[in-house]
Amino acid sequence: MNCSTMNYRKLIILPIYNQERFLKKSIPLLKNINSDVLLIDDGSTDHTYDVITEYSWLMYIKHSQKLGSGASFITAYEYARDLNYDVIISLDHRNIRYAEEISQLMDNISYGYDIVNSSRILENFNYHHIPQHHIDATAELSGTINNLTGFDLTDPLSGIKALRTESLKNMELTEFNHGLYLQIWIQAFYFGLNIIEIPAQSGIGFGEELRMYNDPLNLFLSILHSEKCLYNKNSIN
Numbered sequence: 001m002n003c004s005t006m007n008y009r010k011l012i013i014l015p016i017y018n019q020e021r022f023l024k025k026s027i028p029l030l031k032n033i034n035s036d037v038l039l040i041d042d043g044s045t046d047h048t049y050d051v052i053t054e055y056s057w058l059m060y061i062k063h064s065q066k067l068g069s070g071a072s073f074i075t076a077y078e079y080a081r082d083l084n085y086d087v088i089i090s091l092d093h094r095n096i097r098y099a100e101e102i103s104q105l106m107d108n109i110s111y112g113y114d115i116v117n118s119s120r121i122l123e124n125f126n127y128h129h130i131p132q133h134h135i136d137a138t139a140e141l142s143g144t145i146n147n148l149t150g151f152d153l154t155d156p157l158s159g160i161k162a163l164r165t166e167s168l169k170n171m172e173l174t175e176f177n178h179g180l181y182l183q184i185w186i187q188a189f190y191f192g193l194n195i196i197e198i199p200a201q202s203g204i205g206f207g208e209e210l211r212m213y214n215d216p217l218n219l220f221l222s223i224l225h226s227e228k229c230l231y232n233k234n235s236i237n
Contacts, residue, residue, distance in 0.1 A: 095201055
């Protein structure tokens with residue numbers, strides 16, 4: 001890790017829901033990482049709370065009911081903002097190469113980027129195992145975003161990323177589902193943020209977010225359309 005990144009006050013956020021089995025394996029891997037770790041429990045109904053009580057070094061916030069991935073991110077961002085963290089690093093509990101993921105995210109943040117996105121598609125050697133309709137839907141979302149912004153994203157719904165807390169201060173993030181990540185990209189362009197996408201340490205979990213919704217493509221395209229109308233670059237004075 002670039003030595004300059006050591007000066008950042010970092011908050012690792014790990015959104016979870018009914019993940020007691022995964023947590024027993026993955027949480028110990030975060031103990032020796034030089035960052036605070038916040039678990040955002042989106043209303044779990046299993047024994048997640050009993051598992052995390054064994055790890056007193058963790059910070060933990062639980063929603064009273066299941067709200068969605070976007071809601072978990074909003075909760076984590078507000079926590080990071082209010083407690084003056086410089087950088088938020090969002091991870092996926094399934095991709096347990098945490099140290100490597102965090103290192104490459106922070107290395108890129110240190111180059112001056114506002115947002116570093118980890119793509120589960122880039123350099124994914126198991127790409128041929130991904131259902132084609134997941135690839136097609138993600139490609140359409142990526143193409144729409146890239147046409148609107150000039151970005152070069154391949155995995156816009158990835159929950160693995162690093163963000164400068166200060167860079168989000170003007171954003172209005174309202175989506176409680178995965179559409180929040182789409183709001184981030186459109187508003188990042190509107191507010192002139194610098195972004196970069198890098199390969200994730202693992203492609204595990206790619207496409208699973210699309211299975212959570214009845215008609216995910218149209219849902220997410222409608223969110224992009226709304227964001228495009230609200231955040232029209234041509235309207236900036």
